Amino acid sequence: MKEVRIELPQSIERLELHIFSDLHIGDPQCDYKLIKDRIARVENTEDAYCVLNGDILNNATKTSVSDVYGEVLPPMEQIDRAVDLFTPIKSKILAMTRGNHEARTYNKEGIDPSLVMARQLGAEDKYSPEGVLLWVSFGESSRRRSEGRRTTYSIYMTHGTGGGRTEGAKANRVAQLASVVDADIYLHAHLHLPLVMRESFCRVSQSTRSCSMVDKLFINTAAGLNYGGYGQAMAFKPSSKKNPVLYLNGQRRDMSATL
Secondary structure (H helix, E strand, O other), X not given: OEEEEEEOOOOOXXXXXXXXXXXXXXXXXXXXXXXXHHHHHHHHOOOEEEEEEOOOEOOOOOOOOOOHHHOOXXXXXXXXXXXXXXXXXXXXXXXXXXXXXXXXXXXXXXXXXXXXXXXXXXXXXXXXXOOEEEEEEEOOOOOOHHHOOOEEEEEXXXXXXXXXXXXXXXXXXXXXXXXXXXXXXXXXXXOOOOEEEEEEEEEEEOOOOEEEEEEEEEEEOOOOEOOOHHHHHOOOOOOOOOOOEEEEEOOOOOEEEEO
16 A cells, blocks of 8 residues: 655644545536636645546547547547646645556556646656655644654545435445544545545554544535536436535644535
């Protein structure tokens, strides 16, 4: 499993994390204004950072279910557009994964558009196609302040697969990530349903031979698509474009997400 360790400044009291996924750049329904507004918020907010969790590109191919003839940008220009959009905040990208849309080219030709994009953004070392276990340390723990100890959170992110048409089926898909790895936060995409939920978990410590009750936070992100096109043709329900924003406390372990 790819692990990425990020050390951010001790001066951060609250970290704001934005999750970009399912933007589908190149699709006629792609909402570029929404994408630009979200990127501008990250750029203009001092303690805001982001992750890219797949399907940044629409990447329709002749053998895919997407309409290759309806694309407004060919795949290479989609990469260029994405790089241009994210360049202003490339230093704030903490991790990247690949989505099923980018995987179309890799599965057929062995070329990974997401890796090309990661290299151009200087984030290749933070990229994994399957998923990333992200460790983020920042702030100054109120319990270990004399030692200058930062507060650390573990975040497991993957684009995801499958799902179902009902909200319950999609929520189950997100919750299943807890069976993959023990983390504080789970980031899932693919389902186009903005979702935030919590579960309690009894975490075992081998070193102290004890256990403690902790909360796990599960987040599924929305898509940056207006309604129409393939989604309408397949009779999918319109989905909200409102994306969850994750907030992490740097002085004590406290995590929350808002829609």
